[in-house]
Amino acid sequence: MATEKIKKTCKFGHTFYKSSDCPTCPTCEKLKEPASGFLALLSNPARNALLYHGIDTIQKLSEFTEKEILKIHGIGKASLPAFRQALEENGLSFKEDEHKK
Structure with missing residues (x-):
């Protein structure tokens, strides 16, 4: 029906x-939807989740650990490869996890 x-x-x-x-x-x-940049690579829920938390540039993304990003509702492990690639292309990486040192 x-x-x-x-x-x-x-x-x-x-x-x-x-x-x-x-x-x-x-x-x-x-x-x-953005035409370019790392936000253009994401689904609407993932993009909106980052924007809600003020993460609107690749530089801001690099200020977080992978664990912190994964705690954001709307972000899943499937987004990590795109994040890593975008960070690497800009000479950046995720913040080092303090507990892994």
């Missing part, structure tokens, strides 16, 4: 259909 989709319009005038009460406009979400 298919759920009926309701026509909605966001505050920017984009029209879309949703079967839930979710107000998120797919067009607005697509426009928010």
Whole structure:
């Protein structure tokens, strides 16, 4: 049984259909995606999680350990290879874990 989709319009005038009460406009979400940089490599949930925590540059990402990044809701182990590669390409790395020294 298919759920009926309701026509909605966001505050920017984009029209879309949703079967839930979710107000998120797919067009607005697509426009928010960065065209380049390490954030462009991530899924929306992972990108939004980093942005929520103020991590919007590769330099800021390098200030955290892998463990700290993995504790952020929305970030999983699948994101680590992309993070490592982006850090390496910029001559950076994750912060060293103090407990491993």
